[in-house]
Structure formats: structure tokens, C-alpha cells
Amino acid sequence: MKIYSLRCAALAYRVTTPSKVAIDLDTDVIGRWRVFPDCLHLQVAVEAGDNTARLRAAAKAIRRVVRMTTPTCLVVNGFAGFAAPDAHPEPETARAVLADLIDRLTARPDDLPCHVAPFGWNKQFKYAVLDGEWQQRFIHINQAAPRKEGP
Numbered sequence: 001m002k003i004y005s006l007r008c009a010a011l012a013y014r015v016t017t018p019s020k021v022a023i024d025l026d027t028d029v030i031g032r033w034r035v036f037p038d039c040l041h042l043q044v045a046v047e048a049g050d051n052t053a054r055l056r057a058a059a060k061a062i063r064r065v066v067r068m069t070t071p072t073c074l075v076v077n078g079f080a081g082f083a084a085p086d087a088h089p090e091p092e093t094a095r096a097v098l099a100d101l102i103d104r105l106t107a108r109p110d111d112l113p114c115h116v117a118p119f120g121w122n123k124q125f126k127y128a129v130l131d132g133e134w135q136q137r138f139i140h141i142n143q144a145a146p147r148k149e150g151p
Helices: 052-069 091-105
Strands: 002-018 034-045 073-078 114-116 121-129 136-140 148-150
Touching (some): 002 052, 002 073, 052 091, 052 136, 091 114
Parallel strands (some): 073 114
Antiparallel strands (some): 002 034, 002 121, 002 136
């Protein structure tokens, strides 16, 4: 699993076109801007072999970024582009792993609200990204090193 996190003063996105694995959406959602002030945006690439241990490590790493950046909400987008070309799981597997990660990130009473962008849709994003050591992070979770973080 690979996660690119961006601490944003503001984030806006809109869904534009479906990929061949896109979930069904109401037509009134397509093209409409969604705006999230003061958020942590997580671009998450699920890879083949992502399991419970990796999910636990990913949730722990994300919680650390949340503690260090203090956003008021999370915005999660599944993004296959970060996954290694030979490590793409089936779309159903990727959706299930993302759902499990979201469940872990929202399980505690004091967890932040979490918005999940529609799976399989192309999106246009507008960012106002904050600067600083923890504001932009790339997290790579794998079997050999359960938690590796870097700017």
C-alpha cells in the first residue's frame, strides 16, 4: 500500500469521467464541485498482497500524520497510479481494502469525519496545500518494513 498525504487549507474536487471500473453515481454528482476546508487528503494505492497487517500499519501511520497536522477531516481517494504496475489488485479487492482502511480510520469515537471520493472515476482537483515537514508525506507500507514514512 502506498499513501500520499497532503495537508490542505482547502481541497476541492469534482468527478469528471468514469473508468471501466467506476462505481455507479447519480448524474447530479458528476461535474459538481465538493469542497473540504482544513483537511488531510489521502491518495491511496492498494497493491496485491495488502493484508490485515498492512492495513493496521497504514492506519497507524495515517493517525500519526493526523496528530502532527491537526486537520478537521479526511478526504480519501483510491488512486491506482501509485501502485506498482505488477501489483494492481482486482477492482473488487481494491474497493474492499479501501473500505477496511476507512473503517479503521473511523472506528474510534474521537476519529475525524472521513469523505471517500467515488471509486474508479477520473477527478479534477484544486488544492491549497500547506507547507512544512508533515504537511506532504509519502507512506509506503510493505511486508519487509511495516512502516516507512518520508516527506
